[in-house]
Amino acid sequence: MTLPRFDDIRPKIEQHIREVKDFPKKGINFRDIMPLFTNPQLVNELCVVIADHVRHTVGHVDSVAGLEARGFLFGPQVAIQLGVPFVPIRKKGKLPGATIEAAYIKEYGEDRVEIQQGSIKTGDTVFLIDDLLATGGTLRAASDLVVKAGGKVGEAFVIIELAPLNGRAKLPDIKLTSLISYDSA
Secondary structure: OOOOOHHHHHHHHHOOOEEEEOOOOOOOEEEEOHHHHHOHHHHHHHHHHHHHHHHHHHOOOOEEEEEOOOHHHHHHHHHHHHOOOEEEEEEOOOOOOOEEEEEEEEOOEEEEEEEEOOOOOOOOEEEEEEEEEOOOHHHHHHHHHHHHOOOEEEEEEEEEEEHHHOHHHHOOOOOEEEEEEEOOO
16 A cells, blocks of 8 residues: 655645634734544544654654644654654643653743653654644754653654744754645744
């Protein structure tokens, strides 16, 4: 069986992304991936394609880490396809037990993300996944968490990249793949 490639699935995914003008505030054109979930077969196909991409470009990974909240929609499914654990990356204070944290700068201050201690082991290769790359702060913090835990990022993957916001500039040391890149934010 030949698995679909990104070029094959990209137009199908794009048809399910809705642009919402002036959300969450005036001047922002929000890219909404939620309509994609009205088509479970397409979501499954996307996760199979992402897992196939990981196998062929990254090779072996020890875990898939997804960023709260929409990385949780794809990450566990990709992890299942790869037969590896899923590691949730959550906002500070949302995970029980001992955690490792990293800070990042938001538009109006600082925020923090965490993983549970022991969820990534020394030397682990981790595949990071999220729905969107905008300014790059959250993905940078997630990468820093992986390294702080003793792992390394094999690749970071996003469904949507808002190219004008130049989030890639914060991630020069990370292999980054985006399925869809928009030239306007």
